[in-house]
Amino acid sequence: MSLAEASGPLARHLLVVDDDDRIRELLKAFLSREGFRVTTAAGGAAARRLLDSLDFDLAVFDVMMPGEDGVSLTRWLRSQSGGTGRTPVLMLTAKSEAEHRIEGLQVGADDYLGKPFEPQELLLRIEAILRRTAQRAPAAGRYSLGACAFDLARGELTREGAPVRLTEGEAVLLRRLAQSPHEPVDRLELARDTVDPSGRAVDVQVTRLRRKIEADPKAPRYLQTVRGVGYMLAPD
DSSP: OEEOOOSSTTOOEEEEEOSOHHHHHHHHHHHHHTTOEEEEESSHHHHHHHHHHSOOSEEEEESOOSSSOHHHHHHHHHTSOHHHHTOOEEEEEETTOHHHHHHHHHHTOSEEEEESOOHHHHHHHHHHHHHHHHHHOOGGGEEEETTEEEETTTTEEEETTEEEOOOHHHHHHHHHHHTSTTSOEEHHHHHTTSSOTTSHHHHHHHHHHHHHHOSSTTSOSSEEEETTTEEEEOOO
């Protein structure tokens, strides 16, 4: 692994993980010329160590790697607490790996790019993800929900400053939705964290959360249903 020279104190820091030495170095050289600070790793184990010790604005994971693949690495990343777990991920996949692209998005990747690709398209996709991330990032991980507020790092909900009691299931659900605000999350993905994979437990938890958050639970403003998909948190 290697670390490129930063182009300035505010250079955005990217992690590129690919077992192909040639691709890894080409991406490092190209992205460094575009003004990014680039750290590279040859596999999942090295990437985990870097993610544990450094802050990154975005990670680029190759899907097909020996040992831990990009899907497994993304799943691990999304399980981490704080800002590390919210690091945006762009996956690089062979065009024939449709099942990997779908699985990658399901476990929390923000976008994917099929190989072979043009470097300029990679740059545009990275910039698009970084713009979306900047637009939705709340100050210190705190979301305003009308009279309520949710602290993502602590998993705590308050109403006008007073704590609101959440069950463990409600806290897990709200935290997952808060990790991708203003973006729908698949109902069955949410159900994987419950005892009922059919999604019925999620529906019950959403109903309970709306009673705690919404001024009118029957006409929710913040915890919205996305028909045919699942649910979405829409903070102020």
